Amino acid sequence: MKHLETLAVHAGGEPDAETGAIAPPIHLSTTFEHGPACERRAGFEYQRETNPTQVRLEAALAALEGGEAALAYASGMAAMHGLLDTLPPGSHFLYPRDCYTGLRSLAQEFLPERGVSGTALDLADLAAVRAALRPETRLIWVETPSNPLLEIADIAALAEIAHDHGARLACDNTFATPLLQRPLSLGADLVMHSSSKYMGGHSDTLGGALVFARRDEWFERAAHRRHVTGPVASPFASWLVLRGLRSLPARMAWHCRNARALAERLATHPAVASVAWPGLAAHPGHEIAARQMRDFGAMLSFRLRGGRDAALKVAGALRLARNATSLGGPETLVEHRASVEGSMRQSPEDLLRVSVGLEHPDDLLADFEQALARA
Numbered sequence: 001m002k003h004l005e006t007l008a009v010h011a012g013g014e015p016d017a018e019t020g021a022i023a024p025p026i027h028l029s030t031t032f033e034h035g036p037a038c039e040r041r042a043g044f045e046y047q048r049e050t051n052p053t054q055v056r057l058e059a060a061l062a063a064l065e066g067g068e069a070a071l072a073y074a075s076g077m078a079a080m081h082g083l084l085d086t087l088p089p090g091s092h093f094l095y096p097r098d099c100y101t102g103l104r105s106l107a108q109e110f111l112p113e114r115g116v117s118g119t120a121l122d123l124a125d126l127a128a129v130r131a132a133l134r135p136e137t138r139l140i141w142v143e144t145p146s147n148p149l150l151e152i153a154d155i156a157a158l159a160e161i162a163h164d165h166g167a168r169l170a171c172d173n174t175f176a177t178p179l180l181q182r183p184l185s186l187g188a189d190l191v192m193h194s195s196s197k198y199m200g201g202h203s204d205t206l207g208g209a210l211v212f213a214r215r216d217e218w219f220e221r222a223a224h225r226r227h228v229t230g231p232v233a234s235p236f237a238s239w240l241v242l243r244g245l246r247s248l249p250a251r252m253a254w255h256c257r258n259a260r261a262l263a264e265r266l267a268t269h270p271a272v273a274s275v276a277w278p279g280l281a282a283h284p285g286h287e288i289a290a291r292q293m294r295d296f297g298a299m300l301s302f303r304l305r306g307g308r309d310a311a312l313k314v315a316g317a318l319r320l321a322r323n324a325t326s327l328g329g330p331e332t333l334v335e336h337r338a339s340v341e342g343s344m345r346q347s348p349e350d351l352l353r354v355s356v357g358l359e360h361p362d363d364l365l366a367d368f369e370q371a372l373a374r375a
Contacts (some may be wrong), residue, residue, distance in 0.1 A: 004064065004179055005249040012060030012242055026239045027052040049227050053235040057242045061209050064178040064245070065191050069215040071226055072207060072238055076174065076194025077102045078231035079208030081110075083170060083192060084139075086221045089115030093139040094132055096123045096153065098146040100172070101341045108344070123153040124285065126161065133165050142188075143172040144181075145289070148301045148337045148353040150276040152285025155292055159187025168218070174198070175327075179252045181293045184213045195241045197328030201251055205240035207233050251330075251358065255298030258332075258364060259356040265365050266302050271310065271375040273303045273350070298356040299327060301337075308349035310375040311336055315352055317371035320363055327355030332364060 016025050029051075032044040044051060054072050061070040073079040084106060087093065095107055097120045107118035119132050123142050140162045144153040155171060162169040170190040171183035177198045183191050193199060195207035212219040226232060233241075256279075263277035278289035279296030289296060304310035315323055321332040325340060333355040337347035347353075356364070 007063055008060075008179070008248050009246050011063040011245070012056040013246065014056075024053065024056050024239065024242055026235050028235050047235070048230050048232055051235050051238075053238045053242070054233055057233070057238040058209075060242060060245055061193070061195075061211050065173070065211040066178075066182055066184045067191065067211040067213050069219050070209055070211045071219075071223055072195070072209050072233040072241075073226065074208065074231045074233055074237070075206050076192070076196060076208035079192055079194070079210050080172075081106060082222055082226055082229075082231060083190065083210055084111060084116070084141075085225055086218060087111075087116050087138055090136055091115075091138040092117050092119070092134050092136045093141055094119050094121060094123070094129065094137065095141040096143050096146050096151070097121055098149040098151050098346075099143045100147045101344045101346075103141070103143070103172075104344050104346070122151075123158060124151060124288075126154070126157055129158065129161055133161075133167075137165060137167050139167055140169050141172070142169065142183075143175075145175045145278055145285075145297060145299060147175065147299075148276075148335075148347055148351065150175075150278055150283070150299060150301060152278050152283070152289045154288050155181075155183050155186040155188055159189075162189075163187070175297050175299045176293060177248060177252060179249055180256075180295050180297055184211070186292060189213050190218075195244075196326065198252065198255075199244050199248065199328075200241050201244035201247065201328060201330070202240075203326065203329030203331065205237045205244075207237045207241050252295070252298070254358050255356060256295040258358070258361050259296070259298040259300055261361040262354070262356055262364055262368065263300050266300075266368065269369075269372055271305055271314075271372045273305045275302045276300060299353070300356065301351050301353045303348060303350045304352070304375055306350070306375050308338075311350050311352050313374045314368075314371045317374045318367055319370070320359060320367040321354070321357075329355070330358040332357035332359060 030047040058070040159169045168189040171188045173191045174194045191211040193209045267275045277300035
């Protein structure tokens with residue numbers, strides 16, 4: 001299959017061998033029959049290790065990202081931790097200054113307890129990245145576009161820097177999805193997803209995934225940890241994500257169309273100080289994003305001239321868009337990130353993050369117009 005749109009529909013969706021069912025079946029069994037000496041009759045033993053529905057999902061994820069193997073997890077955080085937990089004590093890694101709060105918590109609270117240190121920096125500054133490398137640096141973790149400032153980093157350049165140093169590059173591809181960006185083709189060694197978001201696509205499932213460029217010892221270490229520690233995706237969650245992948249191309253096209261309309265309107269509104277969406281020509285990372293992405297995604301953030309009070313007034317005045325965390329569902333969601341980041345807060349107080357949904361763009365624009373009139 002030459003096109004990602006076709007692959008998304010068919011990967012992991014082979015008709016059921018027993019019944020001919022077109023929709024993939026859900027296997028809920030926690031245990032599987034084996035022989036008296038634990039001979040596996042169909043390749044499965046216990047759900048925590050693996051199960052047929054999860055196997056289908058992992059095959060689909062690997063195919064979409066162009067990797068050799070994938071691991072499904074119970075959440076994006078579980079996937080992120082599962083990967084970072086493979087770093088041996090004494091290791092060092094680099095991560096973006098603007099990133100998902102959970103990554104910052106792992107880097108500052110939990111990983112130091114087992115002797116792993118991290119340095120946050122602007123990964124768009126390649127000279128700063130090279131200067132931050134240490135002999136013990138094992139990994140560069142990039143998030144592009146970043147959360148919530150939508151900063152852009154050059155994946156291919158970072159991969160070259162990492163590999164020249166003997167390190168690896170991992171990329172959080174949650175915002176872009178493999179429909180818009182394929183980091184492995186740009187030199188990354190691993191892709192992470194919160195599959196709760198665009199892959200599931202309906203705000204009704206929780207999941208995470210790691211996709212490895214190679215089925216090597218790194219994959220085996222992560223797979224062994226998942227088996228022993230148990231952060232596996234449930235069969236039903238796996239099935240929901242697998243179902244979501246089938247409509248991902250159509251949804252992402254509509255998401256991106258709506259995001260462009262909203263970003264362009266916000267950029268000209270007198271109450272808005274700035275808009276962060278990499279599809280705007282004024283965005284500092286626009287040229288790199290245009291080179292490494294097929295489209296610019298449906299996540300954006302904007303800052304209000306009136307500061308925190310204005311941001312909260314606008315968020316509270318929205319009628320169609322909902323105030324809620326998460327992203328990637330059919331409904332437009334707005335979040336005052338600084339209010340939800342807790343002790344790790346770093347987002348500007350005047351910033352609202354928007355996950356642009358699938359509503360008609362005219363309705364979305366009208367909702368933001370009336371809300372901005374309160375700023």
